[in-house]
Each structure stands twice: as structure tokens, then as C-alpha cells.
Amino acid sequence: MRVLVTNDDGVDAPGLAALARRAVAAGHDVFVLAPRQEMSGSGASMGSLALHHPIEVRPWTIPTLNGVPAHAAAATPAACAILGCLGAVGPPPDLVLSGINHGFNVGRSALHSGTVGAAITAAAWGAKGLAVSTAWAEGDVHWDTAASVALDLSGWFMDADDLRALNVNVPNTSRGELRGVRWATLAPVGAIRSAIVGIEETADGEGFRVLTDHESTDPAAAPQRSDRALVAEGWVTLTGLGGLAEQIPSGERAGAAALARLLERGASDGNRSDSPPAAGPLR
Incomplete structure (x- = not known):
């Protein structure tokens, strides 16, 4: 199976390398095409691709991925997924693995996630898309736990005819500490709540600056079957995403x-x- 690995944390992020290594170990034909810099919060935006500007793509060396073709693009994660699906750096992928994001993508925050946006975009461009995220932490991050879960799920996911895009959130623990896997609804809030805490004028007095603050939401307040609640309880959560749909x-x-x-x-x-x-x- 041909697998494209991308992300929104940038081509040098440790989560991407961990995911690509696991995909190689599983015997897949792996290549990397990811943003040259962090593109968190870009959702499914195509950025410059939508403006018909040339997109610069350069060969990239990822020290821990010997032998894996890698390219960095001046583009969003969704644009990287499109370029991969259009054959910009070789045959198109069967599966786009997006992540591992440093921070959960649960609830409505999934709408804004570049990690999730790449998976949904891949599903719209002929591949399947699997987004995987783990908890943000200042200390140790169990990248390999999330990577192994994603690859264990990938075969089943590829065989699931009724699923095109899948959002996976993995607790930041060792593999043995995971409670299991659960289907989850999208919580009405994400893992982080944002608020406006002040407005101040610009130095020239012609505009104003919006001051924001961000804090963690309480998983206990989220619906019991939601991704926000279940991942906090130690479950791997799966949420199928339909992408763009008419109403x-x-x-x-x-x-x-x-x-x-x-x-x-x-x-x-x-x-x-x-x-x-x-x-x-x-x-």
C-alpha cells in the first residue's frame, strides 16, 4: 500500500517521523510531503494553491527516516494532501496518514485542525485519510503509542467501504496502559477553550488588537460518549468524518x-x- 505521511506541525516534527517509521515497518511504500513550517489551525485551507500561485516543494532530509523520500512544501497540510494525490512527487497514495498531532483534535476543534483537514481533503481527492493526534505535554510524549495504534487501525480502515476519513485520538500513555478503542461523537467543545480578554488600540490609533486567552476544557463536562470525555478516560477514540456534505x-x-x-x-x-x-x- 502506498502511504503519504503529512501533518500540520511541520516536516521536522517528531510525530511525523514516528508515524512514517511505523508505516515503513509495516511494509508500506511510504513517502513524506509536509509543510515546511508549522501550519496548525489551517483546517482544510489550500492556501496559495487556491490563488494559483506556484508552490515551492523541496527535497528534505529527515535524519531518522533513512531511505524514505521526503519533501517539504510551502503549503498547508490540505494542499500537501492534494499535491500528493495529484502525483506531484510520485504515484498517488492509497492512504494519507496525517499526524501525529501534538495535542488532541477533539470536538469542534477538529474543524480548524490542519491535521484533520489533510485527512478530509485526501478523502475528497481519491485516497483515504486518517488523522491521528495525542495529548499535548511539556514532558515525554508517547509518539510510538499513537503511531502503532494508527498503523494497527489502517488495514481495517482501508477495508471499511463506508469510511473515507477517520479522526483518531490516542491518550499519551504507553501502549499497555490504553483501555481500548471506542467510537466517539464529536464533543460540543474542543480540548481548549478560547476567549477574548481585552481590546486595545494599535499604536497609530487606526485599529485595535484583540487579546485572547486559552485554557483547557473540563472533560467531565463533555457528553459521556464524546471524544473529549472518552480520550480523557484512557480510550482511543475513533470518529468517522464525512467531509463536505450538502444539507x-x-x-x-x-x-x-x-x-x-x-x-x-x-x-x-x-x-x-x-x-x-x-x-x-x-x-
Whole structure:
């Protein structure tokens, strides 16, 4: 199986190297294409790719990954996933492994995660995407625990026809201390809560600066079956992600007659003297 390893912590991050090493040990055809610098919080943004600017990609040496082709790109994680799927650095991957992120991606924070964004993007571009994260810690991080879990799950994931993108969060413990694996819902909050704590003027007085603060959320306050609660209890959490999906409301508001009335109202408004130009929005 051909595997692309990327992340949002940057190509030199220890979590990426640990994940790639495990993928190599599992016998996969592994290559690395990751952001040249940290791109945390970039979500599924394509960055310069969306602006049609050339993306600079350079061969990269990762000392602990002897023999693994690696490239660093001036691009977001999602753009790296797209470039890989388009064959920019060799045959496209079957699986994109994104991580290991230093910090859980649970709850609504998954929406903003570059790690998760790369996995969802891969799923939209012909591969499968698996994002893996572990707890942020100032001390020792059990990278190999998260890497081994991700690779153990990858074979099952590839065989699961109804899953295209998977978000995995692994407690920062030894493998033997893990309680097991559980499906989890997305918590209504992430692992970190942000708040505005102040507003101050810029030096020139023409604008203002927003001061923010960030603190850990209480996992005990999260729903019992959510990823935020379960990973804090020592479980590996799995959450399947659907990526971009349409929403069409049901009932009378979505009916053809109701939609036709909207157009009729717009047409009648066009005869009013105070109506907007014809090219303006429907009212």
C-alpha cells in the first residue's frame, strides 16, 4: 500500500517521523510531503494553491527516516494532501496518514485542525485519510503509542467501504496502559477553550488588537460518549468524518412551491421604485 505521511506541525516534527517509521515497518511504500513550517489551525485551507500561485516543494532530509523520500512544501497540510494525490512527487497514495498531532483534535476543534483537514481533503481527492493526534505535554510524549495504534487501525480502515476519513485520538500513555478503542461523537467543545480578554488600540490609533486567552476544557463536562470525555478516560477514540456534505431542509420551506414563491416575490419587488438593481440579491 502506498502511504503519504503529512501533518500540520511541520516536516521536522517528531510525530511525523514516528508515524512514517511505523508505516515503513509495516511494509508500506511510504513517502513524506509536509509543510515546511508549522501550519496548525489551517483546517482544510489550500492556501496559495487556491490563488494559483506556484508552490515551492523541496527535497528534505529527515535524519531518522533513512531511505524514505521526503519533501517539504510551502503549503498547508490540505494542499500537501492534494499535491500528493495529484502525483506531484510520485504515484498517488492509497492512504494519507496525517499526524501525529501534538495535542488532541477533539470536538469542534477538529474543524480548524490542519491535521484533520489533510485527512478530509485526501478523502475528497481519491485516497483515504486518517488523522491521528495525542495529548499535548511539556514532558515525554508517547509518539510510538499513537503511531502503532494508527498503523494497527489502517488495514481495517482501508477495508471499511463506508469510511473515507477517520479522526483518531490516542491518550499519551504507553501502549499497555490504553483501555481500548471506542467510537466517539464529536464533543460540543474542543480540548481548549478560547476567549477574548481585552481590546486595545494599535499604536497609530487606526485599529485595535484583540487579546485572547486559552485554557483547557473540563472533560467531565463533555457528553459521556464524546471524544473529549472518552480520550480523557484512557480510550482511543475513533470518529468517522464525512467531509463536505450538502444539507437540504425538509418540509414546506424546501418545497418547490415555496421556492417558486421566493422567485415570484423577487420579481414583484423588481417593479417597486425603491427596489435594488436587477443584478442585486433576491429579497
